[in-house]
Amino acid sequence: GESVGLHLPTLSVQEGDNSIINCAYSNSASDYFIWYKQESGxxxxxxxxxxxxMDKRQGQRVTVLLNKTVKHLSLQIAATQPGDSAVYFCxxxxxxxxxxxxxxxxxxAVQP
Amino acid sequence: EAGVAQSPRYKIIEKRQSVAFWCNPISGHATLYWYQQILGQGPKLLIQFQNNGVVDDSQLPKDRFSAERLKGVDSTLKIQPAKLEDSAVYLCASSLGPHGSPLHFGNGTRLTVT
Structure with a gap:
């Protein structure tokens, strides 16, 4: 299918490694943040x-960190798998x- | 639970023609959204409904786009007449409420205007 990842920043990791995806948000008044994964199509x-x-929240293999002082959000994926390959949006x-x-x-992009 | 359903999956039209997209949200979700996603970009909100009322349509090009959610469940988004720059994926999303609950997206309708 056609990729939504054209011209996007790319993070390339080896399978099994941990991934950290960063995001700078714009509005200091924002009070709710979500990470989405989008696969092609x-x-x-x-x-x-x-x-x-909150400044940290954990899920299954994923952790989100919020730093309101510098308006920064990150998504950590533990033991990255090929199925994690996708575009990630904050x-x-x-x-x-x-x-x-x-x-x-x-x-x-997860390399086998 | 069943996800957000959208149809058609793909649509190809010529400029100046009209097109309509349909969305059925997750059962019980009062808030429904239409987003436009141009290739390589994040989704952009077009319109937000709370039940059958419009909450925000500030970024909807109202000269050519219209949307309705008459019974507070299904929704349709229409473009008439279409322009080349309308080529995009149109995503429908729903959430339990407008505050503090995640949006759940359908797989979208990919529109190509030639």
Whole structure:
């Protein structure tokens, strides 16, 4: 299928390694953040979310870190697998508009 | 639970023609969204419904785009007339409510305008 990853920042990792995908968000009033995974030809798939009253949240093989001081969000994937290859988007919500705003996206390429 | 359903999966039309997309959200989700995703970019919100009312349509090109959710469940998005720059994937998403709950997306309709 056609890739949504054209011209996106790319992170290339070896299978089994840990991956860290970073995101800088724009609105200091944002209070809810979500990471999505998008595979070619599919819609974004929810991975994990975090509210602004937390700085870390863990899921299965994934951890999200939030640093409100520098408006930075990261997604850590442990023991990266070939099935993790996709484009990853961070999204922020809150403030006056309360819209979910997506970041640029990062293409994660897992090498076997 | 069943996910967000969208149809058609693909659509190819000529410029100035009209097209409609359909979305069935996850059962019980009061909030429904239409996003446009141009290749290589993140999704951009077009319109947000809360039940059958419009919450935000500030980024909807209202001269050519329209959307409705008459009974507060299914929704349709229409483009008339289409332009070349409308070529994109149109994603429908739903959530339990407008605040603090994740959006769940369908697989989208890929529109090509020639």
């Amino acid at each position: 599919k819609g974004p798939q929810f991975i994990i979310d975090i509210r602004s009253n 999204a922020e919500k809150g403030g006056a508009t309360n819209k979910l705003i997506f970041g640029t996206g990062t293409l994660l």
